[in-house]
Amino acid sequence: MDDKSIVCRCSDLSVKDIRDLIAQGYTTFDEIKRISRVGMGPCQGRTCTQLVLRELSIATGRPLAELMPGTYRPPVKAIKLKAICECAQGGEAHD
C-alpha cells in the first residue's frame, strides 16, 4: 500500500519511491531532491519536505533536528520569465 501513499503530489512520488531511494543510499533531502525532483514542483517542498524528512529520520535513526531540509532559492513560487525580462529591460529605474 506504500505505493498508494503520496508524499509529493507535484512529481507523483509515493512513500515507496522515497523508501526505495533511501535504500539505494540517497540519505539527505538534497540527494533525494536531485534524483527524484521531490520539492521542486509548484509547492516548492511546502507539502512534502516534512514527510521526506520523517522517512529519512526513521530510516537513518537520526533525529529530525539533525536533518537539513533542501537548499531554498528564490523565487518561492513560479513566475513568468517574461516578467523578469520586462523588469530587466526597464532601464536604470528598474535595475
Place this chain on the structure above:
Amino acid sequence: MKPAEVLIIGGGPAGLCAAISAAELGCKVLLADRNKKLGGQLVKQTHMFFGSEKQYASVRGIDIAGILLSKVENNENVEILSDTTILGIYEDGVVTADQSGNYFKIRPDAIIVATGASEKTLAFPYNDLPGVYGAGAVQTLMNEYGVKPGNRVVMLGAGNIGLIVSYQLMQAGVEVAAIVDASPKIGGYLVHASKIRRMGVPIYTGHTVKEAHGTETLKGVTIWQLDDKWNPIEGTEKRFDVDVMCISVGLTPLSELLWQAGCEMKYVNELGGFVPVRNEDLETSVKGIFVAGDVSGVEEASSAMVEGFLAGLSAANYLGYTIYNINEKKNDLHQQLNALRSGPVGEKIRKGISELIFSSEAAVSKEI
C-alpha cells in the same frame, strides 16, 4: 528599484501589528501580502478569541482583522502592496517581488518577515483523492468563499484547529462523523472539545488513519487504534463512509525567505519545525531582519499580534526611530507574551523559545 525603510512581508495578525507599531514611531512602512485582501488567517476566524483585552479577547477573528486593517489603511506612513508575493531575499539585501504578474525589486533598510505557517500533511494510502483536505483549507472554502466542502467528514487531529473547524463544519450543515487523534490526549482546549462532545461527535484519541477509500473521489476512511508505542493494532479498524476528510496535524513555519537570507535556523519541535534564532526583540542572526508570528514559531494569533507590535518597534528603533516610552512599551509587550505563554500549553512554547534566544551582540553577525 523601489526603496523602503521597513518592508513587512505578510499582512496577517503579526504583519499588520508590526506595521501599526513601526508607523507609530514615524517609520515608513511597505506592507506586502500575497492575497488581494489583507488579514491573513484572521479573516476566516468566525470564533471569538481568548487572551486579554489587549489582544482583543472576546472579539471574533474577522472583526479583529477589520480593526487592524482600519489602522493601516488610513495611515500615511504605511504603503500596502496587496496581491504581492515576495519571491526572494538576496545576500546584498535586495528583495524581489511579483505583483499581479509584474516583477520588481525592493531595497529595504530593514525587513520584518511575518509569513506565517503552512499546514502539515500525512502520507497514507489514497491520500491524494479529491475530498482529502487540510482543515485550514476547508475553513477557507467555507468561511471565505461560502462553499460547503461535502456532507460528512472525518477530522484528523484534535488540536484547536481540528476542534474549531469541526464545530464550524457543523454550523455549515456538514455532519462530523468522528474526530481522530493519534495522541492519547486531546491537544486542543477542553472548552472547544466539550462543546463538540455535547453535540454527539465521538473523539477517538490513540487512533490514526489506516487508509482512505475511493477511486474518483473520497468515499470513506478507515481508522485504527495505536498501542502505547504508536504501533497500529490489527483488528481495531473502524470504517466511516464520508466524502470529506480534513487533516489537522499541525502547522510548520513558512521560513524559506529566512533560509534564503542566511538566518541561523534551528529545529524546535514544540514550535513546528525549523525556526529562526533571534534575540528578545525578535531580530534574527542577520542584522536588520526581524520576525513575528507563526514563522518564528507556531503559536496563536494572539501572540502573533503581540510579537508583531514588538518586531515593529524593534525594526523602527533599529533604523533610529524612537518614542519617549519605548522601553515601557517593550516591557509591556514582553509581559503580554509571558502571560499568553503561561500554563501547561505555554510551557512547551516557552521551552522551545528559550532554546532560540541569543542575547549577546556578538551573536548578531551579518548585515543585510
